[in-house]
Amino acid sequence: MRQLRPVFGIAMIKFIKSILLCTLSCLTLLSCIEDQDFNQYDEIGVTPNLEASILYVEAPESLVNDTNGANIFSRNFNFDAFSSDVFAKRVLDGTITYIVENTTSKELQVTVELLDADDNVLDTEIIPVDPTPYSLQRDVAYGSSGRSIDIIKNTSSIRVTANNLGNTTSTSNEPEPKIILKSSGQFRVEIK
DSSP: OTTHHHHHHHHHHHHHHHHHHHHHHHHHHHHTOOOOOGGGGGGOOOOOEEEEEEEEEEEEHHHHHHOSSSEEEEEEEEOTTTTSHHHHTTEEEEEEEEEEEEOSSOOEEEEEEEEOTTOOEEEEEEEEEOSSSEEEEEEEEESTTSBOHHHHHTOOEEEEEEEEOSOSSOOOSSSSOEEEEEEEEEEEEOOO
């Protein structure tokens, strides 16, 4: 009989543990039931900041010297990202940042124009550029703290023009002299 007692004791302990586990599980399920509010989705607002490069234009000093007249280059770049419905209907405000670096010996003027689908000028930014070494950053705000956000919403292309205000003979002492225009945008967009 001594051998049956330990087996009976272990079986009884397992039985009690099983009953306790079932009871606790049932109580846990019943205590967590609450009315769910599925209308919370309507109250959520998500407005991330999106940032991306827009343009990169580079011209060596040799191109500036080879160009007859003041206009070094003028080119339209298709940029439908702003006017696409996904962006245009949700953009709230933002900033376009222009960075100009000049290692040429030339005084220049860079003009950036934002154009609509019919090539009408929506906005113009004129950036005077001093001779080498020169670097400039200009931030242009759109929306509540700046120019109209409708400019951004309707932009379909960007025209960049660079004019030489200096001569066509001097050369910079910098290695590989050139003018560089970079631009990027950071915009707050309402997802919902």
